[in-house]
Amino acid sequence: MSGNRLLLVCLWGLVMMSALGVVHTTQQSRALTAQLGQAQRHRDELRYEQERLLLERGAWSAYSRIEQVAREELDMRAPTPAERVLVPSGR
Template identity: 45%
Template sequence: MAKLNLLLILAVLASGVVLVHSAYESRRLFAELDKARAEGQRLAADAERLAAERHAQATNLRVEQVARERLGMRVITPAVVASGVTP
C-alpha cells in the first residue's frame, strides 16, 4: 500500500510540474503573439504612409517641378515647335 501511495504522489507531482510548465509556455507564446501583432500593425501603418508618400511624389505638379528644377526642362511653345529651334 505504501508503494502505491508513493507512486500516486509522484504521479500528482509530475502532473503538477507539467501543468505549471505548460501554463508558463502558454503565457510566453501569447506574449510573443501579441508582439507579432503589434509589429504587424506598425508595419501596415508604415506601408500605408509610404504609399501615401509615393502617391504624393507622383502627382503631375511634383513631376513638373522636378523636371524644371533638376532636369532644366521648360514648357514647350508653338513657336519653338514650328521653328524647330530650342530657345
C-alpha cells in the same frame, strides 16, 4: 500493506509530475501569449509604415511634383506651338 504504500507513493509521484506539467504548460502559454502580443504590435507598426510610404510615394509621383522637378531641377519646359512637329503615322 507494503503494496498499498507503494501504489500510494507511485500515485503521489504521478500527481506531482502532472502538477509540474501544468505549471510548465501554463508558463509556456504565458510566454507565447506575450510573444504574440509583441508580434501583433510589430505587425501594426509595419502596416502603419507601409501606409505612410505608399502615401509618400503617391506624393512624389504626382504629376504636379514631376512637372515641378522638370522645371526647377532639369530646366525643362513645354514646347511652344511653333516648336511642335507632327509626325504622320505610317499606316
